[in-house]
Amino acid sequence: MKHISFAVFCLLGAGGVSAQELAPSFTQFFAQSQEALQAMLESPADEGALPAVDVLVSDADPRNVSLTQAGLNAVNFVSSNADLNAVVQEFSGRQAIDNRISSSSIKADVLYSVDQAGANYANMLRGQTINLADQEMTAEAEQIVSNRLAAGGSFSDIVQSGTNVVNIAMADHAIGTAEQVIDEGAVQRVINQIELDAGATVSGQIEQNGVNFGNVMVAERVDDVTRLFAGDQIVENTVILNGSTVPRISQTGSNIANYFAASSIGTVRQLSIGEQRVTNRVLGPDGEYFSHPNIVQTELNYQGASNVVNLMVLRNNQSANQQPVLVEQTAEFEQSASGTSGQSQTGNVIVISR
DSSP, X not given: OEEEEEEEXXXXXXXXXXXXXXXXXXXXXXXXXXXXXXXXXXXXXXXXXXXOOOOOOOSSSTTEEEEEEEEEEEEEEEEESSOEXXXXXXXXXXXXXXXXXXXXXXXXXXXXXXXXXXXXEEEEEEXXXXXXXXXXXXXXXXXXXXXXEEEOSEEEEEEEEEEEEEEEEEEEEEEEEEEEEEOTTOEEEEEEEEEEOTTOEESSEEEXXXXXXXXXXXXXXXXXXXXEEOSEEEEEEEEEEOSSOXXXXXXXXXXXXXXXXXXXXXXXXXXXXXXXEEEEEEEOTTSOBOOOTTEEOOOTTSSSEEEEEXXXXXXXXXXXXXXXXXXXXXXXXXXXXXXXXXXXXXXXXXXXXX
C-alpha cells in the first residue's frame, strides 16, 4: 500500500515542563498562536495547496492508497513525580489544526483510505500532591480542529477525529486549593465535514468523532475547589452525499465540562453558564437530512451526541474517616444536540460509590 502522510506537531518548549523533580512552584502564560494547516488540494494555485498527488501503482499493492493528516498542539504542561506547591496556568491564545483534502480528479482505478486527525491540549497538570492549582482559559482563547474532505472516487474507510482539552489537574494523592475557569467567550470547537461527489463509493465506513474536555480534576483527596464554565463547547459532524448510495456512517460528539472524581472531598463549588452543542448531520444534495439504517448516531461511550456538565464522582474511600462533603452546583445554560437518534444531556450529577 502506498502511504501519503503529513503530520505537524507544535509544542512550545517555553510553556511545557516535564521532569522527575520540579521546583515547588510554576507560573505559565500563553497568549500566542499554534496553528497547523495541512492541505491536499486539486489545484496548486489554490491557497495552501500542495502539488497534485501522482499515485504510483506498485505490483505488490496496485490499487490501495492511504491519505493521512495528523496535527497536535500542546502548551502549558507540567508533569511531576514529586509534590508541587503552587501551579498557575493561563491560556489566552489560539490553537488550531486545519486539515483539508479536496479533489475531483482522484484516479478511478485506485482505492483510497483517508484519516484526518487533530488534537489541542492546554493547561495540563499532574503531580503527587498539589498545594495550589489555578488554571484559566480566558475569554479570547480558542481551540479548534477542522477536518474537511471534498472528493470523488472509490474509498475504503474515511475517518475524521478532533479533540480539544483544557484545564486538566490530576494528583496521585491530594489537591489542596484549586480553581479552574473557562471564561465567557472562550471556545472549544471540532468541525468534521465530508462531501462526496455523485459517483463516489465507500466500501468500508465513514467515521466522524469530536470531543471537547474542559475543567477536569482527578485526585484521591481534594480540599477546596471552585470551578466556572462559561465558554462554548461545539462539535459539528457533517456528511454530504451527492449520490444515491448511503454508506455506513458513524457520527460521535461529546462535550464534557466540570468533571470531578475523588475519594475524599471537602468543599466544591461549580457554576456552568456557557453552551454545549453537538450537531450530527447527513445531508443529501438538496440539503435535506438523511435518515437511513446505515447511519448510526447513538449515545456517549458508543456513538452519538452527548453533553455533560457538573459531573462529580465520589469514589470508594478506604479510610474509616468519612468527612462531610459540601457541594454547590449550578447549571444555567443551553445544551443542544441534533441527529437522527441517541442524544443525551446531563447536568448537576453526583455519583457516590461507598
